[in-house]
Amino acid sequence: MNSSLLDSASRRRRALNSLGALACAAMLVIAYFYFERRLGLEPCPLCMFQRVGVGVLGLVFLLAALQNSRGIGARIYAGVLALVALATMGVSARHIYVQHAPAGSIPSCGAPLDAMLHMFPITEVIVKVLRGGGECARIDWSLLGLSMPEWVLLAVLALGLLGVFANLALLRDRSVPRFVR
Numbered sequence: 747m748n749s750s751l752l753d754s755a756s757r758r759r760r761a762l763n764s765l766g767a768l769a770c771a772a773m774l775v776i777a778y779f780y781f782e783r784r785l786g787l788e789p790c791p792l793c794m795f796q797r798v799g800v801g802v803l804g805l806v807f808l809l810a811a812l813q814n815s816r817g818i819g820a821r822i823y824a825g826v827l828a829l830v831a832l833a834t835m836g837v838s839a840r841h842i843y844v845q846h847a848p849a850g851s852i853p854s855c856g857a858p859l860d861a862m863l864h865m866f867p868i869t870e871v872i873v874k875v876l877r878g879g880g881e882c883a884r885i886d887w888s889l890l891g892l893s894m895p896e897w898v899l900l901a902v903l904a905l906g907l908l909g910v911f912a913n914l915a916l917l918r919d920r921s922v923p924r925f926v927r
Contacts, residue, residue, distance in 0.1 A: 756814055762912030763811035766905055770804025783869025792841040796898050806830055824913035833905025838899035840921040844882045845893055
C-alpha cells in the first residue's frame with residue numbers, strides 16, 4: 747500500500763514539475779512570437795533579464811521532472827525553484843518600480859543590452875540594467891490594468907509556489923515511510 751502511495755506522489759510530482767516547465771516555455775514562446783514578433787514590442791534590458799529568469803525556472807522544472815527525486819533531492823529542487831522564482835520576482839519588482847517612478851527620477855535611456863555586454867564586464871552590465879533606464883519605464887502593453895512585468899511577477903509567484911508544493915508534497919505525506927522522505 748505504501749508503495750502505491752509513493753508511486754502516486756511520484757507521478758504527481760513529475761506531472762506538476764512538467765506543468766511548470768511547460769508554463770515557462772509557453773511564457774517564453776508568447777513573449778517572443780506574440781509580443782516581440784507580432785506586436786513589434788522590443789524587450790527592454792529588464793524584460794530580457796525576466797526572460798532569462800523564466801527560462802532558468804523552466805530548466806529547473808524540467809530537470810526536476812526528468813530526475814523525479816525523492817527525499818533530499820526533492821527538497822533541493824524545491825529550494826532551487828524557490829530561489830530562481832524569488833530572483834525573477836525581484837527583477838520584475840524592480841521593473842515595476844522603474845515603471846511607476848516619478849518622471850525624471852530614472853535616467854532617460856541606457857545603451858542597448860547587446861552593446862553593454864560588449865563594452866562592460868557582466869557584473870557591471872547587471873548593475874546597470876537593474877538601475878533601469880527610460881526604455882524600461884515605458885508601459886507599452888497592459889491587460890486588466892497590469893503591465894507586463896506585473897503579470898510576470900504574478901506568474902512567477904504562482905510557478906514558484908507550484909514548484910515548492912510539487913517537490914515538498916511527498917515529504918509531508920505521513921503515510922510514506924520516513925526513510926523514503
